[in-house]
Amino acid sequence: MPNPATPQRVVVTGIGMLTPLGLGREASFARALLGEGAIAAAPEPITRWLPQALAACVDPAFTAMLDKNEAGLDRATQLAMIASREALRDAQSEKWQYPPERLGVFAGIGMGGSTSLEALYLRFHEQLRRSIESNGAVSPTVVHPLSVPRLMSNAAAAGISMANQLRGPSHTYSVACSSSAMAIGEAFRNIRHGYTDAIVTVGTEAMINPGVFIAWNALRVMAKPDSVKVAASCRPFDRDRSGFVLGEGAAALILENAECAQQRGARIYAEVCGYGSSSDASHITLPSRDGQVRAMQMALCESGMAPAAIQYLNAHGTATDTGDVVETEGIKLVFGDHAAALPVSSTKSMHGHLIGAGGAVELALTILSMRSGSIVPTAYLENPDPRCTLDHVPRVARHGQRIGAAMSNSFAFGGTNVSLIVRNPAA
Amino acid sequence: MTLQQIIQEYLIKQAGIEPSKFDDPEMMLADLGLDSLGVVEMLYEVEDRYGFQVQDPYRYGTMRFVDIVADLESTIRARNNGELPEPKAAKA
Numbered sequence: 001m002p003n004p005a006t007p008q009r010v011v012v013t014g015i016g017m018l019t020p021l022g023l024g025r026e027a028s029f030a031r032a033l034l035g036e037g038a039i040a041a042a043p044e045p046i047t048r049w050l051p052q053a054l055a056a057c058v059d060p061a062f063t064a065m066l067d068k069n070e071a072g073l074d075r076a077t078q079l080a081m082i083a084s085r086e087a088l089r090d091a092q093s094e095k096w097q098y099p100p101e102r103l104g105v106f107a108g109i110g111m112g113g114s115t116s117l118e119a120l121y122l123r124f125h126e127q128l129r130r131s132i133e134s135n136g137a138v139s140p141t142v143v144h145p146l147s148v149p150r151l152m153s154n155a156a157a158a159g160i161s162m163a164n165q166l167r168g169p170s171h172t173y174s175v176a177c178s179s180s181a182m183a184i185g186e187a188f189r190n191i192r193h194g195y196t197d198a199i200v201t202v203g204t205e206a207m208i209n210p211g212v213f214i215a216w217n218a219l220r221v222m223a224k225p226d227s228v229k230v231a232a233s234c235r236p237f238d239r240d241r242s243g244f245v246l247g248e249g250a251a252a253l254i255l256e257n258a259e260c261a262q263q264r265g266a267r268i269y270a271e272v273c274g275y276g277s278s279s280d281a282s283h284i285t286l287p288s289r290d291g292q293v294r295a296m297q298m299a300l301c302e303s304g305m306a307p308a309a310i311q312y313l314n315a316h317g318t319a320t321d322t323g324d325v326v327e328t329e330g331i332k333l334v335f336g337d338h339a340a341a342l343p344v345s346s347t348k349s350m351h352g353h354l355i356g357a358g359g360a361v362e363l364a365l366t367i368l369s370m371r372s373g374s375i376v377p378t379a380y381l382e383n384p385d386p387r388c389t390l391d392h393v394p395r396v397a398r399h400g401q402r403i404g405a406a407m408s409n410s411f412a413f414g415g416t417n418v419s420l421i422v423r424n425p426a427a
Numbered sequence: 428m429t430l431q432q433i434i435q436e437y438l439i440k441q442a443g444i445e446p447s448k449f450d451d452p453e454m455m456l457a458d459l460g461l462d463s464l465g466v467v468e469m470l471y472e473v474e475d476r477y478g479f480q481v482q483d484p485y486r487y488g489t490m491r492f493v494d495i496v497a498d499l500e501s502t503i504r505a506r507n508n509g510e511l512p513e514p515k516a517a518k519a
Contacts, residue, residue: 127478130478137478137506137507138478138479139479139480141480142471142474142478142480144475145464145467145468145470145471146464146468
């Protein structure tokens with residue numbers, strides 16, 4: 001066991017993604033580089049009541065990737081199982097010689113087993129009606145005995161732990177839009193301080209269900225359909241932006257002790273080297289520049305890097321009026337003169353807002369951009385808001401870039417801000 | 428499908444129980460090797476179709492399989508004026 005007094009370096013050795021952009025890591029990244037989004041009309045059970053509703057759904061063909069024993073799991077858990085499988089295979093985890101007690105799983109999810117919870121309530125009310133109609137011959141209380149383990153927020157972490165015999169810490173972070181960014185940051189520290197050798201980090205979310213959707217709709221933060229091209233309805237940093245689009249999906253990143261990974265000859269995508277976590281303590285939904293600035297500065301401080309060392313920033317960039325302006329101001333404060341030269345894109349323009357999975361998906365895209373030298377764009381950004389004057393990498397990917405280090409931001413309802421910094425091992 | 432067939436089919440297809448086990452009328456529930464959650468899942472196959480919840484399911488742990496089926500049938504009949512109604516189709 002590494003000496004906990006000596007901070008360990010931490011690297012990413014495997015990535016898995018299952019997003020609205022594609023059923024896998026390469027498919028998701030390739031489509032993001034094309035600047036082609038997956039935003040479309042929401043499923044019929046939602047548009048029936050909200051004709052303007054938009055969503056970014058995972059291709060239903062994903063169910064063919066499930067193992068037989070995963071059919072009964074909640075949709076969010078299913079997505080997490082598939083993404084973690086791809087990431088573990090990518091990391092060649094079959095070659096691991098770590099004791100199972102030194103392996104962990106850190107998951108992030110916003111609303112837990114939302115699909116199972118909604119089905120449970122629907123069934124209860126449906127049966128109540130039948131109970132009344134049948135004079136009590138049908139009881140409203142008959143529900144599936146696995147309802148609780150399906151809908152609990154730690155279902156994904158539990159499933160991944162059992163499937164892969166990860167017997168060390170199993171943590172679940174539920175911090176709205178920062179959930180999986182925090183799971184990655186805390187996993188980074190767990191390995192850094194010597195408690196574990198490797199951790200499967202995963203972000204997952206699947207809540208495009210009528211009950212949850214009408215709740216989001218009531219907040220009045222959802223984008224309206226673009227009159228010309230529905231896929232272009234979410235436009236971060238554009239003066240014509242109208243809000244975000246709810247998405248679903250999962251991403252998994254394998255974090256590993258750098259020394260151990262090097263010893264076994266693992267392919268290293270990136271080094272995780274900075275994590276900042278702060279709370280606004282001001283408003284339940286409105287963002288705060290001060291809180292965001294502190295998260296970014298904490299991450300920079302931990303990484304030991306100067307702001308100018310960051311050569312790409314994947315913004316939280318939800319395409320709400322306030323959010324994009326506050327984040328832009330915060331980036332200018334943190335990066336000073338370097339802000340003008342820093343590419344800052346928001347991929348939510350293409351995959352939508354994956355809430356609990358957002359941080360993991362966006363860090364994965366950030367790492368793949370850094371590794372390939374091709375920066376994923378802010379799709380559909382035609383007319384920048386005069387208050388959002390950074391280099392937002394509009395519409396088209398930028399190839400042939402040398403990116404030594406990158407930052408990914410995730411800022412949540414509830415005021416929780418997370419910034420992560422990754423370094424290019426080739427730089 | 429009889430009540431026994433419904434339960435057997437679930438146990439063979441979903442819980443992976445060897446079909447030949449059901450040839451022995453003396454077979455006890457314990458012989459199926461289900462854990463407590465497995466027993467509850469098995470009962471749900473009946474509960475879901477007939478709209479009621481079995482009371483105290485763990486008493487079945489020490490009973491023969493055929494006696495459990497008989498007990499379930501008598502419970503269903505008691506709730507339906509002595510009839511055994513057509514079961515509701517299983518949910519996908």
